[in-house]
Amino acid sequence: MKKFIKKAMEKAPKLGKERLITLMGDIFSEYQQLETVLNSIPIATIVADKQDRIIYVNKSAIAKIPFRNYEIIEKNLFDIIDDFDISIFLANSIGSGDSRSQEFIIAKDDKDLVLEINVVPLVANGAIQGNIVLADDITEQKELDIQLKRAEKLASLTTLTAGVAHEIKNPLGSISIHIQLIQKLLKGDLDDDKIEKINKFLLVVNEEIDRLNSIIVDFLFTVRPMNLSLEPINMNNLLADLVEFMHYECEKQNIVCDFSQAENLPLVRADIKYLKQAVLNIVKNAIAAMPSGGTLKVATLFKNSKVFIEFQDSGTGIPQEELEKIFEPYFTTKDSGSGLGLTVVYKLVKEMKGEINIDSELGKGTRVTLSFPVENRSKILLEYNATHR
Numbered sequence: 001m002k003k004f005i006k007k008a009m010e011k012a013p014k015l016g017k018e019r020l021i022t023l024m025g026d027i028f029s030e031y032q033q034l035e036t037v038l039n040s041i042p043i044a045t046i047v048a049d050k051q052d053r054i055i056y057v058n059k060s061a062i063a064k065i066p067f068r069n070y071e072i073i074e075k076n077l078f079d080i081i082d083d084f085d086i087s088i089f090l091a092n093s094i095g096s097g098d099s100r101s102q103e104f105i106i107a108k109d110d111k112d113l114v115l116e117i118n119v120v121p122l123v124a125n126g127a128i129q130g131n132i133v134l135a136d137d138i139t140e141q142k143e144l145d146i147q148l149k150r151a152e153k154l155a156s157l158t159t160l161t162a163g164v165a166h167e168i169k170n171p172l173g174s175i176s177i178h179i180q181l182i183q184k185l186l187k188g189d190l191d192d193d194k195i196e197k198i199n200k201f202l203l204v205v206n207e208e209i210d211r212l213n214s215i216i217v218d219f220l221f222t223v224r225p226m227n228l229s230l231e232p233i234n235m236n237n238l239l240a241d242l243v244e245f246m247h248y249e250c251e252k253q254n255i256v257c258d259f260s261q262a263e264n265l266p267l268v269r270a271d272i273k274y275l276k277q278a279v280l281n282i283v284k285n286a287i288a289a290m291p292s293g294g295t296l297k298v299a300t301l302f303k304n305s306k307v308f309i310e311f312q313d314s315g316t317g318i319p320q321e322e323l324e325k326i327f328e329p330y331f332t333t334k335d336s337g338s339g340l341g342l343t344v345v346y347k348l349v350k351e352m353k354g355e356i357n358i359d360s361e362l363g364k365g366t367r368v369t370l371s372f373p374v375e376n377r378s379k380i381l382l383e384y385n386a387t388h389r
């Protein structure tokens with residue numbers, strides 16, 4: 001179409017009146033076609049010139065963007081939008097000269113809409129000629145995200161509760177059996193022998209009650225929201241302390257521990273107490289997986305705005321079918337394991353906005369990777385300096 005108009009404009013001075021009228025008609029129908037295309041795009045589109053006057057809006061823009069006035073064309077972009085935050089955002093973005101994007105919640109017909117607004121400079125012949133504002137309604141997408149998160153939470157709560165139900169079955173069964181035994185002994189006359197037996201059974205009942213209690217306490221720890229006190233943390237220092245702390249235990253078990261630190265590692269906002277607990281659980285599992293020695297490689301890494309911590313052991317590895325269960329509460333392959341170590345690690349890491357990933361090869365070893373986002377680097381550094389003066 002561009003070519004067609006260009007050619008027509010070149011020819012125009014030589015054309016007679018009638019041909020000119022036909023040409024105008026052709027150009028107009030081309031323009032209408034373009035407008036139909038723009039109007040059928042579901043993304044709100046506003047075009048403004050260099051003076052921030054609106055020169056074009058499509059139908060979606062009229063439907064989605066709150067304007068103060070019905071007369072939109074030629075009005076100043078910042079004045080005519082009936083939302084203070086959006087106007088400020090547009091003014092700032094346009095002033096900066098680069099593309100920007102932000103989400104806004106606006107009230108429209110008794111409903112809250114989530115709009116993602118993008119500002120893109122309109123560049124022609126190497127110069128900025130104005131700006132294009134694009135607004136996409138992402139309300140449904142956002143609602144879906146929330147539903148998904150809720151479903152995820154519910155699912156993890158269901159496995160947790162199922163785990164507890166399974167766990168309390170054994171002590172409850174044992175209590176029931178011992179009470180029946182005591183009832184039997186209480187029938188008829190009591191002698192010393194019977195009393196001794198009753199006392200023994202009562203002891204078992206007591207122990208089982210203690211076990212029930214600790215199951216419930218551990219369960220509550222894993223489901224209760226935690227009180228985190230977040231502070232900027234240097235992972236290199238934290239891990240160096242940990243490696244030092246575990247040094248004796250590793251040596252005793254013939255494990256060589258190697259720590260490779262990334263240079264200039266940004267700080268991460270986390271709760272130091274919980275973070276220590278999480279990494280200790282991971283290292284303890286690694287050590288337990290290498291009963292006849294091996295190597296434990298600990299490393300830090302900075303990639304894609306995230307700080308990664310890796311623990312690679314040369315232990316037994318985890319079979320594929322178990323890999324899916326290791327985060328489940330009470331899943332353990334150890335005689336005296338609680339099966340809560342990784343459940344707790346998972347919860348702690350998630351609470352600190354981190355991710356955990358475990359891959360493993362049977363007979364070769366296991367790698368546990370934690371990652372934490374680095375938000376607003378300069379702010380963290382500032383706070384860190386302030387707290388370490």
Ligand SMILES: Nc1ncnc2c1ncn2[C@@H]1O[C@H](COP(=O)(O)OP(=O)(O)O)[C@@H](O)[C@H]1O
Nearest residue numbers: 285286289326332333337338339340341342366
């Ligand atoms: N580094 C590892 N190497 C091999 N197996 C592991 C490793 N870490 C965890 N596991 C497996 O995951 C299970 C669950 O771990 P965890 O939740 O810490 O409970 P526990 O250590 O009490 O068994 C362990 O019993 C073990 O089978």
Ligand SMILES: [Mg+2]
Nearest residue numbers: 281285341342
């Ligand atoms: Mg463990």
